[in-house]
Amino acid sequence: MHPRSVLRKALRDAVSAAPEFSGVTVLKAWVNNVDPKALPAFGVFTPRELSRKSDATQVLRATDVVVQYRCEGIEDLEDNLDDVSALIEALVLPVLADHGEGDHQLESTDIDMSGEGSRRIGKLNMTFRAVRFTPEGLPA
Secondary structure, eight states: OOHHHHHHHHHHHHHHHSGGGTTOEEESSOOSSOOGGGOSEEEEEEEEEEEEEOSSSEEEEEEEEEEEEEEEESTTHHHHHHHHHHHHHHHHHHHHHHHOSSOEEEEEEEEEEEOOTTOEEEEEEEEEEEEEEEETTOOO
């Protein structure tokens, strides 16, 4: 299994095992429009990996790991997403440390809200960076 696949599964397992995420829908593939009946929902994705030679035989691979979370709410939606982001960060960083060989960190947190009235959707996007080294020509 490819290291990115292993990492995504480990992160999904870590987040979904937390009591705070009990009953939250886990998505393996993210679509722009998630059925409101499936909310709250989260997914873990690795949309980009940057590679560069670190020495004559090794390649540094910096993978963007994105955790996305969606929920519905009216009151205190942004406060709720702030709390969720703190939980996700605490769950994700130890997994990244176990799977990486170098730098791992939270790069950015973005919160967005859409909708009006009784149907407001909160969107949380957290981008982490995980670094590993591989022999040249062997990405896995």
